[in-house]
Amino acid sequence: MNFTAIDFETANSSRSSACAVGLVQVREGVVSAEHVWLIDPQQRFDGMNISIHGITPSMVEGKPTFDELWPTLEPLLQGEVVIAHNAAFDMSVLRYCLDRTACSYPEFQYMCTYLLSKKMLQELPSHKLNVVSQHFGISLKHHDALDDARAAAAILLKLMEREQHTDPLLLAGSQGYKAGTMYAGGYTPFKSPPKKKAKKAAAPKTSGPKSLPPSSISPRQGASGNSSAWSNFF
Template identity: 60%
Template sequence: MDFVTVDFETANSSRSSACSIGIVEVAQGKIVFEQEWLINPDQHFDPMNISIHKITPHMVKGQPTFQELWPTLLPFFENKSIVAHNASFDMSVLRYCLDRASLNYPAFNYYCTYLLSKKILAHMPSHKLNIISNHYGITFNHHDALEDARATANVLLKLLEQEQHNSPAELAKAHGYQIGQMYAGGYTSFSASAGKSKKKFAFRPNTRK
């Protein structure tokens, strides 16, 4: 039961504007590492985004850019099982940041606790991270990258325990999901398989700033 949970916050609506990342590593079902990094996106901050995550331009002044931080982050991604709540967002932030920095994509499988909870907890009125966390008695400070990553890890552990599976891969396959993948040159989405062929997306340099 080993995996890494990830959460990004962005400075504005551009997916390449990551201003913080939280990472939590789980080994044998226990949290063994957690850390948050502030990132200088070298972009403007939208007041709406600031109101959500409370990160300001002053706070990231002097912090590393994504390109500078990537050598530190890469070991947490390469060949790991990556998990995020609403992974389509966090994985797109990762791709856009890598594209903007002209960095190669790492190779890993990834999973989405939002989609998994929609299938497993279908009776719930909402599957947002705070709602699912509250369902399991998990308290946290929403829209803080580290707190969100930790809550995601705890939600997945609860889902695994509830469904009696030993890994994210087992859980995803049991509920008909295609495991997401990132690899050099492209990615496949974490999605309901339902007999569909695997859709691959080729690498496209990011032109958004």
Template identity: 45%
Template sequence: MEFVSIDFETANEKRNSPCAIGIVTANENGVTDEYYSLINPMMHFSPFNKRIHGITEDDVRDAPTFAELWPTLEAYLSNKMVVAHNASFDMSVIRATLDYFDIIYPTLDYLCTANISRNVWPQLFNHKLNTVAAYHGITFEHHHALEDARVAAKILIKAFETYATAELDIFLKKCNMSKGKIYERGYVPPRSKRKKRSTRLYLK
């Protein structure tokens, strides 16, 4: 299955403040393409966010805005299966920033590798990106958008290997999950389906 893994870093607490994006295209055999860019969010950087990712106002001063980058990003994302670790954050960055620039949403399906990890490796004490990466022996520079996107792609590939399938419908059934979707007028988040409880009769 071909998919696109993404990660955003933001300048502050606002979801429409992306300051970097990493994109990795991959399939069950590995990474096939990578893209990285700084983004000028045209707003202030919070000290907290700068401590996390190390990006400053000076770094993005000559970087393109999200709107200027969008034709390139749309080519990667539109009509694709997109994954991210804690995808609710990255998808909300996409939606909030498109809303800010009054750009129509693309159509794409998406999955969260954090939720997938909870289903595939429930024994882990948490399912943060660095925890899941360490479990699989993956080393990386955390909070660098391209590195994080690359790790999320590798996690999904490991999940395919664990469940011995890269067929999406079969994989989602084994994960007991549904995919999310972004479309022109809104979005639907991915969901974990509740397992049916067995019915037992108890006799006194």
């Protein structure tokens, strides 16, 4: 039961504008360390984002930029199983910040507690972090980077306990998901393998007259005598 939960907050709609990050390390099923940093995104803050997480420009004055923080952050992620609630967002923030600062990608596997919850807790009306946290009785100060990471870690532990798994990767596999990866130069998403399409049965042959080839039907009229029928095919 070893993994690291992560959560980013951003200053604006740009994924490269990380202004806070929280990390929670779990070892043998127990929280062993917690870390949180404010980050100077060197970008504008949008009022909408401030209203969500409460972080203002004055709060990040004098705080490290992402590239200054990265030498501290990287060893905490390298080689880990990293989890996040809506990992597609947090992993994209990490990638965009690394791309913006020309830092190399670390190597780790990652999982999404949002997608796992959606698959395993289908009785819930929503699978947002606050809803799943409430379902499990997990206290949460939503959109606080550290508290969100704590909640994601607690949710994964609850899901593992429910299925009697001690390995997060085995839990993901049991639900049909393959771990996402980040590696030098690229990444793969956390996702379920595509479903195989069922083979269609061959249509029985008929002895009636052959239908006209498509080229003999007027594109203007189409099969139903109007142009809108053709627009549905292209």
